[in-house]
Amino acid sequence: MVGDATPERYRDTLELLVQQNKPIIILFSPQEMSQPLETAKQIYETHLRHPSVPFLSVFLGGARVDKARRFLLERNMPIYEYPNEAVFMVKGLFTYYSHRAQTFKTIAKEKARYRDFKIKNDVFGIDAKKIFDSIGIKSVEGLKFNSAKDLEKSASKIGYPCVLKIESNGLAHKNKVGAVILGINDGKTLEEAFLKLSKIIKENKINKASFGLYEDVNKFGEDKLEILLGAHRDPQFGGMLAIGLGGIFANEINETMFLLSPVSDQDIEELKASKLGRVISEFSNNNVLDELIGYILKLDKFMSANPDVKDIDLNPVILLKDKLFATDFKIFV
Structure with missing residues (x-):
């Protein structure tokens, strides 16, 4: 479009381009009569009508387009200062969508059953x-x-030490209200913990609350590694998996890997070769690393089979020398 294009002409042009269902780079170079902010609003509103089509905006003009850039940024719209940055991102999108179209041997080996659990509310x-x-x-x-x-x-089924938690699908962050009590070593302490949590339920008016009793991972000793593991569904990019180090290692080795779904054999090899993968390999035996990779693949397939699930949080997953297990469980829709 020429320099005197109105916001409405941007809108009408975008409505035509979205029919191709391909990423769109919008180059805005303001002239005297241009309306940067109104143009940004039309770009955003058009994107709302077509959320599956990536819009990548390039607003030139320095301070004159600051309000327009800020408007798009505040609404999580991709915005760039230079055209080459947007082109680089489109190249990445092409690589990503090509990646999604492939089939992978590693996932094919998974034998667990995956189905749509029809999850309509958050589950914890x-x-x-x-x-x-x-x-x-x-x-x-x-x-x-x-x-x-x-x-x-x-308590007779779980044993001591144990952990007592308030269980409610309306309570995502238990620690904020003191809904988790650790290090329970005997029946008397368990009874005291139960009374304390019962009081918290009443004071905070927590609906449909029950109690969850869990093994305390501290019974396995201090020699363990915490892993942060989760999944997220982006409206444009689809599912992605996140894995990183937790606990004391999080500050020493600040490395989190994000894997786009479907996870490929190449992704797995890169994970194994990364600093994160090396730390896990040095701490645990190879079977534990392979099992952790299995968790990643299972979460990947679970996200694919359950389109209503937006986020999964399994933090932390505890790694020992010869085994691993998740200790907290959240599903968000």
Whole structure:
């Protein structure tokens, strides 16, 4: 378009281009009569009508287009200072979509069953644990109960030390309200913890609350490695998996890897060769690393089979020398 193009002409042109269903680079070079902010608004509104088509805006003009750039940035729209940056990103998008079209031997080897669990609400705690158990992601022992009369029976199944948590699908961040009590070593301490959490439920008016009793990972000793593992669904890029180091290593080795779905054999090889992969290999045996990779692939397939799931949080996954297991479980829709 020529320099005197109005915001409406940008809108009309974009409406034609989106029919090709390909990334669009929008180059805005303002003239005297240009309206940067109004043009940015038309770009954003058009994108809302066609969210599956990537819009990459390049707004030239320095301070004159600052408001327009800020408008797009605040709405998570890609915005660049120079055209070559947008072209580089389109190249990355092409690589990504080519990657998604492939099939991969590693995933084909997975034998776990994946299905749409029809998850319509956020799921946490034991309810989420059961879902992950069903697809082969190991976790600490845990069970859910509702009243004080179940304390002794539950403790006999889980053993000491244990952890008591409030279980409610409306409570995503338990630590904020003190809904987790660690290091319970005997029946008396467990009873005190139960009374304390019961009071928190009442004071915070937590709906449909029950209790979850879990193994305390500290019983395995200090020699363990915490891994941050999760998944996210982006409206444009689809599923992606995140893996990184937690605990004391998070500050020493600040490395988190993001893998686009579907995860490929090449992704796995790059993970193994990364600093993160080397730390895991040096800490645990190869079987543990292979099993962790299996968790990644299972989460990948779970996200593909459950389109309503937006985020998964398994933080932390605990690695020992010869085994691993998840300790916390969250599914967001």
